[in-house]
Amino acid sequence: WLNDVHAYHGNAAADCYIGCTRMADIRPFEYGGGHVIEDLVSGKEIRLRGNSYTTDCYPLAEVDTNFTIDEINQAVLLNPRNAYQRYVCAVNSSDKTLYTYMGKLLPKFGNAHFAGAGALSPLSNDPDYETIGIGIRIFLGGGIGYVIGEGTQHNPGSRFGTLFVKGDLKQMTPEYLRGVTYEKYGTSLFVGLGIAIPILNEGLAKKTAIADADLLTDVIDYGVPRRDRPKLRQVSYKEMKSGFIELNGKKVKCSPMSSFHHAKKIAETLKEWIQEGKFFLN
Structure with missing residues (x-):
């Protein structure tokens, strides 16, 4: 123990x-x-x-x-499922509060939760894995880590790609590794991850220009207790980041499970490391 x-x-x-x-x-x-x-x-x-x-x-x-x-x-962080390309937006149609890995979902569509950094998500900027693959260096937990394979539940065809990553815990900091408690669900770990994508061709330049308005995901009803939950509509990360989504003609408050502040800070830190010669892509 x-x-x-x-x-x-x-x-x-x-x-x-x-x-x-x-x-x-x-x-x-x-x-x-x-x-x-x-x-x-x-x-x-x-x-x-x-x-x-x-x-x-x-x-x-x-x-x-x-x-x-x-x-x-040695102290090694090994994460078999990280950097989800995107994730669903969770709501609850039932008449009771649900306690989930997507946070507390209020009854009768009382709120909505989503995850992912949208246009800052690495896999959304390189969806065809032209630069992201086994062996590349990444920002992981405040230190330097590596992609060592595809993550569990990896499904790039449905734009649900994931990465298997590894890094040296001795380099990492608590700012980018935070223990978290989900009420009546369990515990987990928030992990800060960033990937530098070199612009090798015109196609990558176009892909990395993607905006939150271009990134869509499904609004899923967690109030239906079955594996294949109902998809209520598609919604963009731009709409979710606005703080509200429209559902059944009403505005529903929408909150992120991910930190946009830390996502931007990671991108800026990674840029500084590269400019200062502290970080190389491989």
Whole structure:
């Protein structure tokens, strides 16, 4: 356990994995793996508890100690599903409040939530993956990371591409790695990610000129409890970012799950790194 969050061990001795959505045994829904990762990169002490069978090589059956990120050889962030190209806009037609990974959805279309940075989303600027692929360097969590493959649920044909990314936690900062709690749903981790896209041809120049008005997604009714939920309409990121969407002839308040402030800051930081010779594409 790391800070009372169960950490998986099943490989080499002294190695372990902690999942950002794993909740603490003592304070579930308040603290989880994402918060442990934030505390770790903040330089805070992490409590390690463990128990196992004994062997001649490892005679100690239990351990209970504290450590910081500076006291361990490696700390690696491995995210198998990051940088969604776009995501849906969630609403709730039912007569009860829903607590979801898209936040609290009020009854009778009381609000709408969406995710993604719109025109600043890397995969929306390079939808054909001309420059984004295995091995490219990226901004990840305040440090430098890499794309190591396609992400889980990757579906570029439907404009729902994702990336599998990896980075050195020792370079990262809590400004871009934040543990998060979703009321009555669980815990997770907000991750700041940015990708530099070189303009190699006229086609890429056109693609990277995409605007929020050009990016569409579906308004999905989470109030219908089935896998294939109803699609109520299509909406642009421009409309969602305005703070309201129109639904059934009425204005519905619309809020982002993503931080546009941090998205712009990441883009500006990445630009500065490139200009100063601190960041290369590969």
